[in-house]
Amino acid sequence: MTRTVRIPVDRALLATDIQLPPAGPAAGPYPAVVIRTPYGRRAHRGEARAWAARGFAAVVQDVRGRYGSGGRWRPYAHEPTDGAATLRWVRARPWSDGRIVAAGSSYAAYCALVTVVGDPGGPDGCAARPPDAVVAAVPALGTAETARDPSGVERLLGRAGWWAAHGDRPDSDPDALDRRLGHDPGLLTHLPVTDLPARLGRALPSWPGVWDAPRADAVVRRAPAARTPLLAIGGTHDPFAADTLALWRTWGGPARLVLGPWGHRLTRDPGPGARPEHRVDLGALTCAWARAVCDGPPPLPGRDGAVAVAGTPYWYPAAVAVDTPTRRFPLTGGPLDGALLTGGTFHADPAAPVRSDELRADPDRADRALFVTAPLTRDTDLVGSAAAELRARADTPAADWFVRIVAVDPHGRAEPVAVGSARTARPPGTWSTVTVPLGPLARRIPAGTRLRTEITGHHFPAHARNPHTGQDPVTATRLLPSRRALRAERTAEGHPVSPPRAAHADPDRPHERPGFP
Incomplete structure (x- = not known):
């Protein structure tokens, strides 16, 4: 049964559901899992039942000002102190044995993380007693962090x-x-x-x-001081994939990573190349990991985990997948045998922007540079972080640069591979080298596929349009076209290329499956 209580925290009552294991309080005390969410605690009752069935007391709370909780809803403002107060309340219950796993996805992942790395100078010393483990899935790490790319370009x-x-x-x-x-x-x-x-x-x-909101990067900045074991779960098609990797890389305690070919809803949102072998039961995995961490022995220090390679049945060890060295491939005349179809010069017109929701590329349009490779002669695995390097100029003082890579199969079907952005402020007509991060890649590009690279000035409506006037894109009311130029011979991409696994290789070797601690 689910029991609802209202926890008093700083002049607000926070609605909290509690579900104990089937044996009830007499068989306790139990370790607890705490989920704090702005999306309605009742939507988590199935998840709470699953935790309770595995021997945890499940505690699910509406954050301040949402659904059943009182107070004013101010995203990201109260979570460190409200989370710390909730953990103290849970530890004081007779059914709690004091061990707590803080868990959550998206905004709720932020709520879980700040109970570990929240402001230690807060009014109630919110970092004094962190949880014993934290699960962060597709973490949305702050107002400014979710509103903009790392380049500063606005995610509209x-x-x-x-x-x-x-x-x-x-x-x-x-x-x-x-x-x-x-x-x-x-x-x-x-x-x-x-x-x-x-x-x-x-x-x-x-x-x-x-x-x-200023970009604080507070969670990642304080992550090296954390000692709590972390399980980070993300998707290579999630807009916050780079944040998931940064969190895992910088975490000071034992850190484990599961990165699949998924979007923001993880296995409910499979991306191109997702295979049956990637349909991981994340709930069961998370519960098993939390149980192992709570019951000991303590997990080994350092970072570990698994990354799924889309288009294959394989999971790579995370350290191998994330840290594969990048090789530089010129977009013309290099080993990819690419050619510039159009766009040595092109127009970036915010009144007619290149759209993020269209993958068609018409070489007769003058709104982008378009490079296309010859068909790949063999299967190629791109596993790791990628970037593009442009030698470029704009005739306006402000400019955004988007690079989108698309895989086009022999039948002409197009699938997105990567997209990234950069923002420049230069005197008009100045040549400069622009580096565009393309995020984490983990996919196989089959033989016969052409890789198409599009370089544009806009990616709308996913991103707000740069007006090219020097005004803030959020408050601007006047738009100007921008003429762009590229030196194709000095434009390149950095790809992490791994040797393809043999088709007969065993995809179920234990070190390739996300079953740990």
């Missing part, structure tokens, strides 16, 4: 959708933005971006603050 569609669904309200309306786009397909083209609430037809007083 994702943030507009999230704030329309969850911002400045006690509950959620997941389809709010889609409904408005149905009535007004040009909704996101209206300027300034800060006027979105008027277009949505409801008040969103926190919307301007999304773009004003």
